Amino acid sequence: MTNRFLTGAFAPATDEVTAFDLPVTGRIPDELNGRYLRNGPNPLGLEDPEAYHLFLGEGMVHGVRLRDGRAEWYRNRWVRSREVAGRLGEEWSGDPDTEDFDFAANTHVLAHAGRTLALVEAGPRPYELSYELDTVGPCDFGGTLPGAYTAHTKHDPRTGELHAVAYHFGWEYVQYVVVDARGAVTRTVNVPVQGGPMMHDFALTERHVILYDLPVTFSMDLAADGARLPYAWNPSHPARVGIMPRDGDGSSVRWIDIDPCFVFHTLNAYEDGDRLVVDVARYPEMLVAGRLEDVPAPALDRWTIDPAAGKLSSQRVDDRPQEFPRVDERRVSEPHRYGYTVSAAELLRTKAGEALLKHDYMTGVAEVREFAAGSAVGEAVFAPRSPDAAEDDGYVMALAFDPGRGATDLVILAAQDFTGEPVARVHLPIRVPAGFHGSWVPDQN
Ligand SMILES: [Fe+2]
Numbered sequence: 056m057t058n059r060f061l062t063g064a065f066a067p068a069t070d071e072v073t074a075f076d077l078p079v080t081g082r083i084p085d086e087l088n089g090r091y092l093r094n095g096p097n098p099l100g101l102e103d104p105e106a107y108h109l110f111l112g113e114g115m116v117h118g119v120r121l122r123d124g125r126a127e128w129y130r131n132r133w134v135r136s137r138e139v140a141g142r143l144g145e146e147w148s149g150d151p152d153t154e155d156f157d158f159a160a161n162t163h164v165l166a167h168a169g170r171t172l173a174l175v176e177a178g179p180r181p182y183e184l185s186y187e188l189d190t191v192g193p194c195d196f197g198g199t200l201p202g203a204y205t206a207h208t209k210h211d212p213r214t215g216e217l218h219a220v221a222y223h224f225g226w227e228y229v230q231y232v233v234v235d236a237r238g239a240v241t242r243t244v245n246v247p248v249q250g251g252p253m254m255h256d257f258a259l260t261e262r263h264v265i266l267y268d269l270p271v272t273f274s275m276d277l278a279a280d281g282a283r284l285p286y287a288w289n290p291s292h293p294a295r296v297g298i299m300p301r302d303g304d305g306s307s308v309r310w311i312d313i314d315p316c317f318v319f320h321t322l323n324a325y326e327d328g329d330r331l332v333v334d335v336a337r338y339p340e341m342l343v344a345g346r347l348e349d350v351p352a353p354a355l356d357r358w359t360i361d362p363a364a365g366k367l368s369s370q371r372v373d374d375r376p377q378e379f380p381r382v383d384e385r386r387v388s389e390p391h392r393y394g395y396t397v398s399a400a401e402l403l404r405t406k407a408g409e410a411l412l413k414h415d416y417m418t419g420v421a422e423v424r425e426f427a428a429g430s431a432v433g434e435a436v437f438a439p440r441s442p443d444a445a446e447d448d449g450y451v452m453a454l455a456f457d458p459g460r461g462a463t464d465l466v467i468l469a470a471q472d473f474t475g476e477p478v479a480r481v482h483l484p485i486r487v488p489a490g491f492h493g494s495w496v497p498d499q500n
Pocket residue numbers: 162206207255319320491492
């Protein structure tokens with residue numbers, strides 16, 4: 056087998072495992088009561104391994120429940136899409152007559168309004184999971200979601216709303232979707248776009264929604280060739296950033312042309328007077344000829360946008376290769392001082408990240424926390440020490456393979472002792488494949 060996304064750090068888990076009372080090195084902080092969850096592609100029943108695309112493996116959610124200083128359980132579960140349920144010999148939980156696009160959500164997992172949701176972009180609905188990660192079924196937010204949803208949402212700490220921008224290859228628009236604190240869609244806005252851009256993420260500030268219409272677009276040629284992910288770098292597509300007031304409509308978007316690039320992920324964004332500040336991981340190009348194998352390294356940039364003048368200036372914050380930018384979730388859409396990323400020198404090689412970075416945007420200093428070679432450390436998720444603790448006063452959690460043990464640890468770092476000994480390493484019973492995004496879900500959610 057030569058497909059690099061099926062070997063090494065990416066080799067899929069073969070079984071669903073349930074383990075209780077996990078061994079721990081160090082001490083799990085008593086205040087961490089809840090679940091660390093992470094989603095990622097984990098193909099099931101692959102017929103053609105050479106044709107496998109990392110973005111299209113069936114979703115598997117991994118979870119670790121922490122309570123009162125103990126790691127109560129680890130579970131990993133495939134998200135039961137129609138196809139996954141069929142392959143596992145189970146009855147699908149969705150409407151058997153529906154023709155809606157369906158996929159085992161593989162990109163993100165979070166909780167909102169009492170639901171645990173596995174998320175993916177480009178057409179399907181989310182899947183709701185139980186607390187123990189069993190699939191409840193496709194979720195349309197109680198019948199209020201008109202169509203597709205997406206993987207990257209922004210939770211507004213002021214209003215409790217969950218904001219998102221969904222795209223679908225069949226739409227001539229992207230759709231801004233607001234889900235209220237009770238879990239119902241209260242607002243959708245269609246923003247016209249041309250050429251089917253891949254819009255993986257967006258940015259949210261106190262008053263604005265910021266859209267990335269960048270030159271990776273749906274490719275009819277790739278689709279005709281049978282590509283499973285028919286999106287590719289398209290130099291003829293404009294690169295532009297759209298600024299829409301949160302209460303605006305599709306005609307109120309102000310588009311600003313920028314140099315060609317691609318952005319998968321926003322670290323955070325906020326308003327600074329009349330300007331907007333947007334921190335992103337930026338690639339000079341992406342998916343050239345549809346290929347993920349030779350992508351250039353992403354770096355951390357800061358965009359400062361003057362909406363009135365229609366100008367965007369870009370500043371390099373850190374040119375070391377890095378991805379999966381995260382912020383203290385309580386700062387989303389508000390000014391932040393700190394951000395956390397994963398070293399990405401080998402992110403899409405079989406050696407995934409081997410360091411986490413903590414950026415202090417006030418001092419311009421980044422701390423680098425190295426992990427053992429081959430540890431394939433994943434996205435860093437911040438958990439505050441208490442709900443009203445200061446920014447960065449808490450823990451950074453990430454999955455890292457322990458080559459000595461041959462299995463993965465949930466590593467818990469004190470954010471303010473980023474390069475010191477981990478507070479705890481929770482020893483999971485299996486190797487968790489390198490994956491995408493996750494969340495710390497405290498139990499009160
Ligand atoms: Fe993502």
